[in-house]
Structures are given as structure tokens and as C-alpha cells.
Amino acid sequence: MTIQSTLAGSYPKLPTEPGDVNVRVIRNRVDAGRATEKDLADAVSATTKRVLDLQEKQGVDLPMDGQIAWDDAQTYVARGLKGVMIAGLLRYIDTNTYYRQPEIVGPIEWTQPITAADFRAAQAMSARPLKAFLPGPYSLYRFSKDIRYGDPIAGAGAYGVALAAEAAALEEAGATWIHFEDPWLGRARAEDARAVVAAYEPLLAGRRAKTMVHVPFGAPQQVFDDLRPLPWSGIGLDLIEGPGGWDLLPRIPEGRTVGLGLLDARNTRLEEPAAVAASVARARAARPDLDIHISPTASLEYLPADTAEKKLERLVAATRAAREGA
Amino acid sequence: MPRGLWTTTVGSFPKPPRLEKVRQQAARGEATPEALHAMEREETVKLIQRQDEIGLDILVDGELYRGDMTTYFAERTPGFAISKPVRSYGNRYYRKPVAVGPIRRKEPWTVAWWKFAQEQTKKPIKGMLTGPYTMMDWSFNEHYPSRAAMTMDLAAAVNEEALALQEAGATHIQIDEPAISVRPDELSLAVKAFARATEGLKAKTITHICYGDFHVIYPALLDLPVDQIDLELANSRYDLLDRFREHRFTKEIGYGVLDVHSHRIETKEEIKEGILRGLEVLKPEQIYVDPDCGLKTRTPDEAFAKLEAMVAAVREVREEKGITG
Numbered sequence: 001m002t003i004q005s006t007l008a009g010s011y012p013k014l015p016t017e018p019g020d021v022n023v024r025v026i027r028n029r030v031d032a033g034r035a036t037e038k039d040l041a042d043a044v045s046a047t048t049k050r051v052l053d054l055q056e057k058q059g060v061d062l063p064m065d066g067q068i069a070w071d072d073a074q075t076y077v078a079r080g081l082k083g084v085m086i087a088g089l090l091r092y093i094d095t096n097t098y099y100r101q102p103e104i105v106g107p108i109e110w111t112q113p114i115t116a117a118d119f120r121a122a123q124a125m126s127a128r129p130l131k132a133f134l135p136g137p138y139s140l141y142r143f144s145k146d147i148r149y150g151d152p153i154a155g156a157g158a159y160g161v162a163l164a165a166e167a168a169a170l171e172e173a174g175a176t177w178i179h180f181e182d183p184w185l186g187r188a189r190a191e192d193a194r195a196v197v198a199a200y201e202p203l204l205a206g207r208r209a210k211t212m213v214h215v216p217f218g219a220p221q222q223v224f225d226d227l228r229p230l231p232w233s234g235i236g237l238d239l240i241e242g243p244g245g246w247d248l249l250p251r252i253p254e255g256r257t258v259g260l261g262l263l264d265a266r267n268t269r270l271e272e273p274a275a276v277a278a279s280v281a282r283a284r285a286a287r288p289d290l291d292i293h294i295s296p297t298a299s300l301e302y303l304p305a306d307t308a309e310k311k312l313e314r315l316v317a318a319t320r321a322a323r324e325g326a
Numbered sequence: 327m328p329r330g331l332w333t334t335t336v337g338s339f340p341k342p343p344r345l346e347k348v349r350q351q352a353a354r355g356e357a358t359p360e361a362l363h364a365m366e367r368e369e370t371v372k373l374i375q376r377q378d379e380i381g382l383d384i385l386v387d388g389e390l391y392r393g394d395m396t397t398y399f400a401e402r403t404p405g406f407a408i409s410k411p412v413r414s415y416g417n418r419y420y421r422k423p424v425a426v427g428p429i430r431r432k433e434p435w436t437v438a439w440w441k442f443a444q445e446q447t448k449k450p451i452k453g454m455l456t457g458p459y460t461m462m463d464w465s466f467n468e469h470y471p472s473r474a475a476m477t478m479d480l481a482a483a484v485n486e487e488a489l490a491l492q493e494a495g496a497t498h499i500q501i502d503e504p505a506i507s508v509r510p511d512e513l514s515l516a517v518k519a520f521a522r523a524t525e526g527l528k529a530k531t532i533t534h535i536c537y538g539d540f541h542v543i544y545p546a547l548l549d550l551p552v553d554q555i556d557l558e559l560a561n562s563r564y565d566l567l568d569r570f571r572e573h574r575f576t577k578e579i580g581y582g583v584l585d586v587h588s589h590r591i592e593t594k595e596e597i598k599e600g601i602l603r604g605l606e607v608l609k610p611e612q613i614y615v616d617p618d619c620g621l622k623t624r625t626p627d628e629a630f631a632k633l634e635a636m637v638a639a640v641r642e643v644r645e646e647k648g649i650t651g
């Protein structure tokens with residue numbers, strides 16, 4: 001049994017120190033024709049380095065690259081798939097943030113690696129192994145407009161196959177953990193279970209890297225029995241917006257990892273490390289056999305950069321306290 | 327002769343480039359607040375004249391003096407602080423309100439602007455507020471023990487402002503709740519808060535809802551104690567009309583016919599077709615034709631061209647169907 005700290009998605013792109021490279025400013029300059037795409041790529045790279053350094057300095061056990069070049073949690077991947085177009089802006093679940101809707105117009109096909117080069121570049125800047133990020137296949141389908149398959153089982157299944165190829169490319173690039181952000185699993189009903197399984201079966205089959213299926217903004221209660229037999233390595237729970245996740249703990253198969261989303265990524269109120277550690281102790285009492293990832297409930301990009309940094313501090317302090325209690 | 331098919335807009339208009347420039351200068355301390363305010367007034371006068379010229383029936387002040395739907399109110403309200411920038415999409419950021427103490431309305435938020443705008447025209451100017459549920463949902467909360475407690479304090483504050491607008495003479499008060507369509511489990515809280523926010527109002531009440539999964543909250547949405555619900559029809563290719571066939575839409579509708587996310591100017595013909603489709607399931611006196619959402623993301627030229635096409639389309643439908651205003 002191990003306890004590790006990790007992120008659960010992207011990280012704010014803006015600097016907290018004046019004078020630090022600001023990717024937002026550079027993008028505005030590129031739009032105004034006063035900077036080049038190369039300048040932007042350099043700024044993305046410098047910001048990625050800053051986010052990785054920050055995690056290293058704070059002591060995050062399993063860092064992520066922050067997805068500095070991403071506009072939202074799926075466009076970056078969806079636009080790289082054949083058969084998928086990118087359409088209008090929609091709200092991302094119930095957050096006051098937006099994404100461009102993928103539109104499935106032809107058979108979904110993975111033709112080349114989309115995120116592997118980014119992963120390699122980020123990994124080269126970090127002393128610790130990084131956890132890679134991909135959108136979850138079920139949510140990717142639910143976020144899409146499907147004018148090709150007209151059937152969630154076929155459409156979500158096709159995304160599962162395509163993301164499996166991307167996951168293989170990440171493994172090839174050295175990823176040992178891959179995080180799948182799948183908020184719609186928390187909203188799926190029993191009748192959606194076949195589409196969920198169709199999405200995850202091809203994705204999880206034969207994976208070399210460990211896989212974390214992370215469900216922000218809710219708990220996957222209605223489809224957990226269907227997810228249970230699949231070979232994921234970890235299930236990530238948002239225990240603030242989905243307290244029903246506590247009821248799933250006893251049902252997690254042996255030998256897996258549970259992600260405990262205990263730091264609210266959607267509110268600036270800061271958690272007390274002791275209170276977080278107490279929640280970890282509660283989880284350990286229920287399941288002493290499971291490995292534990294302590295994380296924010298979701299991407300820290302819902303917070304201003306200064307607060308995100310404080311949440312990171314609390315995350316690491318809470319993990320330390322939880323280990324001492326263990 | 328049946329009456330109906332009045333024209334209006336959802337609320338926000340694009341800020342003219344010269345105003346944007348002075349706003350940025352003011353933010354950097356290179357222009358005085360007085361200079362900014364003077365230009366906001368000047369541009370608001372022009373905008374109201376322009377809406378009159380286009381021939382809209384119910385006008386707005388255009389919100390040229392507001393940055394954002396929630397932050398504008400929070401900046402004027404004790405109990406709120408304002409966060410550092412948070413990303414909304416791509417390279418767009420906004421500052422988010424943070425509840426840090428009890429939220430109380432200490433001074434009018436919009437009454438002076440409403441009065442100023444109404445002095446410029448004989449047509450009604452809508453009072454424009456953001457609803458309590460949306461203000462709660464789009465803020466951080468470091469003070470309240472629950473989302474409900476924060477929402478109800480905001481509802482009381484919105485109610486004070488709505489009553490003050492009515493007192494000043496507003497006959498149409500719009501309280502926007504774009505966040506309402508995303509958490510079906512909180513719809514009853516939103517309805518309760520809306521009832522509190524509109525307590526004692528005799529003015530016509532309107533709410534604008536967008537960007538969500540309409541299907542999961544309809545027809546429960548009709549429980550909202552409001553006279554008119556403003557919806558985006560064009561963006562969803564009018565597929566809401568199928569839902570209205572299954573379950574009749576019982577209130578007035580703000581009938582969105584212009585896609586505010588597209589640079590393209592809709593043709594008069596396609597807008598007419600959209601309105602005619604609406605008349606298959608709605609009565610003309612229910613319908614207020616307008617854009618899908620606020621026009622602030624378009625250029626001024628695009629916004630006015632879209633509205634001109636919309637008014638022309640409505641005129642022709644009225645003529646063909648024998649509907650008067």
C-alpha cells in the first residue's frame with residue numbers, strides 16, 4: 001500500500017510572478033501579428049517547465065505537464081483524429097468554462113500520435129515520471145455531436161479504439177501512467193452502461209502503462225458494476241462533488257489504485273491538510289489494501305494561478321500527514 | 327388581427343473599438359474613470375439611437391459599461407472579492423467573484439444606467455440583471471456553508487435591485503440565468519431563488535437561458551415564475567421546437583434566430599423560415615424575436631447587420647400572416 005500525491009488534469013497557464021513568461025500575452029501577440037508561432041511554442045515550453053518545476057519543488061509525487069497548449073480537455077486530441085471536425089463552443093458540463101464541440105462526420109480513425117511528442121518533451125524536463133493525460137472515451141463521445149454513427153455504443157467504441165492507439169503511442173514515449181478524464185461517467189445511467197463498456201474495453205485491453213479513469217464532478221455509481229470487471233489500474237473519485245464515491249470504495253477490485261479527489265478544484269477555499277489526511281485515513285480503514293493517489297477533484301485550471309499554487313502546497317502537506325498517519 | 331412577433335435583443339452589445347481602447351487605458355491608469363464614464367455614456371446614446379433606427383421594439387442599454395455578467399455586480403456588493411484571472415476557454419480569461427462574507431446590496435447596481443438609457447428613447451428599455459443562481463454558480467464561495475444559502479442571499483439582493491428598477495419606471499425586467507440548465511438536481515433551488523428575486527414585481531419578467539442541456543430541464547423549466555423565457559433556437563437548428571410539440575411551451579418566448587457565435591450574417595429568408603417554423607407550435611403573441619444570446623462577441627458591424635436582417639424578416643412575416651405589433 002502506497003500513498004502518493006498527483007494532479008488530476010491541467011494546470012493554470014498564467015504566471016504568479018510578474019516578469020515570468022506569460023503564454024496568454026504571447027498568444028495575443030501572435031493573433032495581432034506581433035509574434036510568431038515559434039514564440040508561442042517557446043512560451044508553451046517555458047510554461048510547461050515552470051509548472052513541472054513547481055510540482056517538483058513542492059514535492060508532488062506523480063506530476064503532470066499541465067496541458068499548457070490545450071484550449072480545453074478534448075479539442076487537442078479530437079482535432080488530431082480523422083473523421084472528427086471541431087464545431088461551436090459549448091459549456092463544459094456545469095462549469096463556467098467552454099469547449100469546442102467535436103463533430104463526428106466520418107469513421108473515427110487514429111492515424112498518427114497526437115500527444116506523444118509533447119509527452120516526451122515534458123518528460124525530458126522532469127526528474128520524476130510524469131502521468132500523461134487523455135480525454136476519457138465515453139465523455140469524448142458525450143461531448144461530441146455524432147452525425148456518423150448515430151449510436152452511442154458504436155461511436156463511443158470507435159473513440160475507445162482511437163484512444164487506445166494514442167495510449168500506445170504514449171507508452172511508446174515512455175508513459176507509465178495515463179490519466180483519462182471522464183466526467184460523464186458520473187452522469188451515466190444504467191442504460192448507458194453498454195456504451196461505457198464499449199468505450200473502455202478496447203482502450204484498456206493490453207495496456208502496458210497504468211490507467212487512471214478519473215471522474216470529476218460526480219461519482220460513477222450507476223455504471224460502476226459494469227466498469228468493475230474491466231482492467232483499469234485506478235479509479236479517480238471526486239469526493240467533494242460526488243460523495244457517493246465513498247460507497248464505491250468497498251467494491252473496488254483488489255490490487256487497484258484509488259484516486260481520492262479531496263482538494264476542491266472548483267473553489268478557492270483552502271483545505272486543512274489534517275482534514276484531508278483524516279479523509280485518507282477513512283479510505284484506508286475501508287480499504288487498507290489499495291494504493292492511494294491523493295489529488296485535487298479535477299483540473300486546477302478552474303482556479304486562479306495563485307490559488308492553484310496554494311492548493312498544491314496543501315495537497316503535498318496533506319499527503320505527508322496521511323503518510324505519517326499510515 | 328393577431329398581435330405578436332415583437333423584436334428585441336438579449337442584452338449585451340459589442341463595445342466599439344474606441345471604447346475598448348479607453349477601457350484598457352483606464353485599467354492601466356492612463357485614462358481617468360471620468361473619461362471612461364463619459365465615453366460609455368456617449369456610446370450608449372449612439373447604441374440606443376441605432377436600435378431605434380433598426381426598428382427594434384424593446385431596447386437595451388447594451389451593457390457597454392460592464393465587463394462580465396457576474397463580476398460587474400460583485401464589484402459593487404459587500405461580501406464579494408474578485409479573484410485573479412481564471413480561464414474560460416482558449417485564451418479567454420475572466421475574474422471571478424469570491425464570496426468572502428455575507429452578500430448584501432448596499433447601493434443600486436444598474437438603476438442610474440437604466441434611467442439614463444430610458445431618457446434616450448420612448449421605447450421601453452429592459453432592466454438587465456444576472457440571476458441569483460447564476461451569480462452563485464459562477465462565483466467561488468469561501469463564506470457560505472452551502473450553495474443554497476449563498477443563492478438565497480443573492481436572491482434577496484437581486485430582488486432589491488429589481489424593485490428599484492421598477493420604482494424607477496422599468497416595465498420589463500430581465501434576470502438572466504444561463505447557469506440554470508446544467509444541474510437538473512438544483513433546478514428547484516434555482517426556481518425558489520428566482521421566485522424570491524421577483525417578489526413584488528409587477529413589471530414583465532424575462533429570463534435568458536443558454537449553453538446547456540435544455541432537454542434535461544424541459545418541461546420542468548416552465549415552473550420558473552417568469553413571464554418570458556428567452557432561448558437560443560438558431561444555434562440548435564430549431565430542434566427545441568420538437569420538444570414544444572411534445573410538451574406545449576406555455577410562456578412567452580424570447581425566440582433566438584441569430585447565431586451569435588458566427589460571423590456570417592443570416593439571410594432574411596432563413597430567419598423568416600425559422601420564425602414560420604416557430605409559428606407552427608407557438609402563438610404570435612407568445613413570440614419575441616431576438617438573437618440567440620448577447621451580441622458582445624460580434625463586431626458592431628456584424629451585430630447591426632444581423633439585427634437589420636432580423637427586423638426585415640419579422641416585417642415580412644407579419645405582413646404575410648397579418649400580424650400587427
Ligand SMILES: [Zn+2]
Nearest residue numbers: 535536619620
Ligand atoms: Zn446566452
